Amino acid sequence: MLSKKARKFISLTLSLAIVIFMFVGCSSQTQKQTDNNQGKVNAGKLSGKIEVDGSSTVFPITEAMAEEFQKMHKDVKITVGVSGTGGGFKRFTKGETDISDASRPIKDKEAKIAQENGIKYKQIKIAYDGISVLVNPQNDWVDNLTVEELKKIWEPNSKVKTWKDIRPEWPDKEIKLYGPGTDSGTFDYFTEEIIGESGKIRTDFTASEDDNVLVQGIAGDKYALGYFGYAYYVENKDVLKIVPINGVKPTTETIEKGEYTPLSRPLFIYVSQDSFNNKEQVREFVKFYLKNARDIVPETGYVPLKQEVYDKQLEELLSGK
Structure with a gap:
């Protein structure tokens, strides 16, 4: 039979072993969490x-x-x-x-x-998306444009300087044009579909990769015209007027059904x-x-x-x- 002193020694030894085991386990868990953090995920946290x-x-x-x-x-x-x-x-x-x-x-x-x-x-x-053609809300003469008229307006070396140059009954006022810059995919798509060749366009227009700049330009000028993605029109309906193309207005339905051509x-x-x-x-x-x-x-x-x-x-x- 073990003496009281021996039993005490064994008890202390076991306690120490348990403490060491717990410390090693915690260290292992900490290292695992560190490794996970390096891999971007820690217990489901991204x-x-x-x-x-x-x-x-x-x-x-x-x-x-x-x-x-x-x-x-x-x-x-x-x-x-x-x-x-x-x-x-x-x-x-x-x-x-x-x-x-x-x-x-x-x-x-x-x-x-x-x-x-x-x-x-x-x-x-x-x-x-349906690339949308926009004018100022004060524009009360445009209720439709054809693809041919868009090409006439935007083609390189265009002779269109005023609204009257498009249709004789429209105002003899200079058109201020706004459109995406050359790094824009909208620019590429529009020129390809309307002009017939990607990147070909007149140069005398205000260009920006930021569509909000185009919104502000059109909203601030009665004789302005421009184009950009449909969502920016939806977001700014109160300061913009959308123009139907070939008699079709871009809407969720006409875009989804492919009726708004060729700008969907x-x-x-x-x-x-x-x-x-x-x-x-x-x-x-x-x-x-x-x-x-x-x-x-x-x-x-x-x-x-x-x-x-x-x-x-x-x-x-x-x-x-």
């Missing part, structure tokens, strides 16, 4: 940065998505730039951004730069494959984007796709196709 740039047309959608996502994940910082589709692709193809907003498909020369820099990506269709078009985001695979915050944001597009896209003034289209794109992303 953190890190997401860099987005590109189309001012797509900006309202991505900004709305970012705001909703950050309500759930307050430690994720999402920066959304508006350098235009072309400007966004310049950064994206160099690997400077995780996601590029685009109001047109990537061009062959841009795709080549991405390939040369080892940037692999996935194109995701997110919504439909799809909108995209381009996702870096490396960012999607290796940054948990980017992967979760893109998943959130596609799962919630049907609800959020209409709130921004654009037309959503059918849910099965979003689901299929997400499935392809996750499967690595």
Whole structure:
């Protein structure tokens, strides 16, 4: 039988062993949490940065998505730039951004730069837009324009200087023109569909990649005319007047049904494959984007796709196709 002194020694030894075991376990758990933090996820908590740039047309959608996502994940910082589709692709193809907003498909020369820099990506269709032609609300003479008249106004070396040059019964007042800059996907699409060649246009107009600048210009001049994405009209209906083209006014219904031609078009985001695979915050944001597009896209003034289209794109992303 053990003496009282021996029993006391064994009890102290066991207690010390338990303390050491608990300390080692806690250290192991702390290290595990540290490792997880480096991998952006800790017990379901997301953190890190997401860099987005590109189309001012797509900006309202991505900004709305970012705001909703950050309500759930307050430690994720999402920066959304508006350098235009072309400007966004310049950064994206160099690997400077995780996601590029685009109001047109990537061009062959841009795709080549991405390939040369080892940037692999996935194109995701997110919504439909109808490029809208706008005038000042005080304009009481324009109730429709034809595609031919738009071309006459905007073509290189255009002879149109006044409204009277379009139709003789209209005012003999100078037209002040506003439109997206050359880095804009809207500029590319409009010139291709209206002029017949991408990038060809008259040069004497106020250009900006920021559609809010165009809104302010048209809203402040009775004789102004310009064009940009439908959502910016929806957001500024009180200071803008929309012009039907070939007798069709852009609305959610005419855009969705393809009746508003030729200025209806799809909108995209381009996702870096490396960012999607290796940054948990980017992967979760893109998943959130596609799962919630049907609800959020209409709130921004654009037309959503059918849910099965979003689901299929997400499935392809996750499967690595």
